[in-house]
Amino acid sequence: MPNPKHILVLRFSAMGDVAMTVPVLKALTTQHPELKITVVTRAFFKPFFEDLENVTVYAADLKGKHKGVLGLYKLSKELKALHFDVVADLHNVLRSKILKFFFLGKKAVPLDKGRAEKKALTTGKYFKQLKTTHQRYADVFEALGFSINLSDPIFFKPKKINDNLKDFFSNKNLKNIGIAPFAAHDSKLYPIDKMKAVIADISKNYNVILFGGGAKEIVILNELEQEFSNVKSVAGKLNLQEELAIISNLDLMLAMDSGNAHMAAMLGKKVITIWGVTHPFAGFAPFNQPDDFALTADRTRFPLIPTSIYGNKYPEGYENAASSISEATIVSKIKEVI
Numbered sequence: 001m002p003n004p005k006h007i008l009v010l011r012f013s014a015m016g017d018v019a020m021t022v023p024v025l026k027a028l029t030t031q032h033p034e035l036k037i038t039v040v041t042r043a044f045f046k047p048f049f050e051d052l053e054n055v056t057v058y059a060a061d062l063k064g065k066h067k068g069v070l071g072l073y074k075l076s077k078e079l080k081a082l083h084f085d086v087v088a089d090l091h092n093v094l095r096s097k098i099l100k101f102f103f104l105g106k107k108a109v110p111l112d113k114g115r116a117e118k119k120a121l122t123t124g125k126y127f128k129q130l131k132t133t134h135q136r137y138a139d140v141f142e143a144l145g146f147s148i149n150l151s152d153p154i155f156f157k158p159k160k161i162n163d164n165l166k167d168f169f170s171n172k173n174l175k176n177i178g179i180a181p182f183a184a185h186d187s188k189l190y191p192i193d194k195m196k197a198v199i200a201d202i203s204k205n206y207n208v209i210l211f212g213g214g215a216k217e218i219v220i221l222n223e224l225e226q227e228f229s230n231v232k233s234v235a236g237k238l239n240l241q242e243e244l245a246i247i248s249n250l251d252l253m254l255a256m257d258s259g260n261a262h263m264a265a266m267l268g269k270k271v272i273t274i275w276g277v278t279h280p281f282a283g284f285a286p287f288n289q290p291d292d293f294a295l296t297a298d299r300t301r302f303p304l305i306p307t308s309i310y311g312n313k314y315p316e317g318y319e320n321a322a323s324s325i326s327e328a329t330i331v332s333k334i335k336e337v338i
Contacts, residue, residue, distance in 0.1 A: 004085030006036040011090040018045045021286045022266040024137040027148045051156045072247050076102035088140045091148035109143040112133025132283045159245040168232045170207050178253040180211040180260030185311035187277040188256050190322045197327045203230045211260050243306040252338050261286045276322035277314040279306035298324035
């Protein structure tokens with residue numbers, strides 16, 4: 001095929017994985033400005049990509065009109081009308097495989113998830129750093145003929161804060177720290193009573209802005225907001241675009257191994273992460289962060305870590321592995337980094 005100019009990128013979910021595509025696409029479009037990129041993902045994630053040049057988002061309605069094989073066939077017809085040249089499958093799941101089947105004749109390169117290496121890591125065959133997810137994404141574009149250097153990233157300037165958002169920055173004279181204390185699996189969480197102690201300490205000298213989603217999380221975060229001065233919660237109050245504007249104005253984000261960590265990293269923020277039964281060696285550390293920004297559970301006490309890639313599997317007694325990281329360690333790391 002003569003030099004493809006329009007790449008169709010498939011990545012439907014989850015939030016962190018979609019956010020991880022952003023710095024890779026930023027590098028790709030900066031280093032190859034001749035390219036046009038169409039990202040096929042859920043409509044909810046559109047704000048992630050709005051500042052990228054030559055990148056448009058095509059919303060896949062996987063629970064509605066694009067549901068099931070027939071829905072994917074409809075989606076494939078809609079996408080064919082965009083006249084793309086090649087496909088970068090950054091998801092490599094059944095849905096993306098079915099879509100690629102309908103794109104008969106188009107070159108498509110799937111993500112190599114490194115399943116064998118990850119299985120070896122989680123079953124204790126070895127304990128070493130695997131290729132990062134960002135590099136795995138970059139490898140897909142390399143296979144399509146576009147090498148990407150991720151070592152010297154360019155980030156956008158912080159977004160303007162409108163009047164609606166100014167109230168979240170309590171004290172104009174203090175630096176701003178985001179804290180996202182939740183994750184998809186409980187085994188990745190830092191105990192909330194210990195996190196409370198971290199917030200109590202940090203909020204004396206910094207603005208603290210809390211992030212979270214579900215109904216239970218909103219209640220907990222609102223209670224923390226009431227309890228401490230210089231602490232505000234955005235949970236349940238803002239849309240994704242507004243949350244990204246707030247994150248882009250932080251000086252630091254403290255998060256679990258979660259989507260919020262990747263959202264902050266894609267915006268060029270310093271991100272300190274807390275790890276329970278998962279581990280950065282699996283390749284899911286936030287983009288462009290020094291190794292020592294990842295605070296990991298004590299492997300002398302929990303030698304089987306990482307017990308799984310996503311935190312959904314762990315032996316009895318490992319559910320609170322993250323609590324082996326002391327509050328003092330977290331506080332001192334925040335003060336050192338900021």
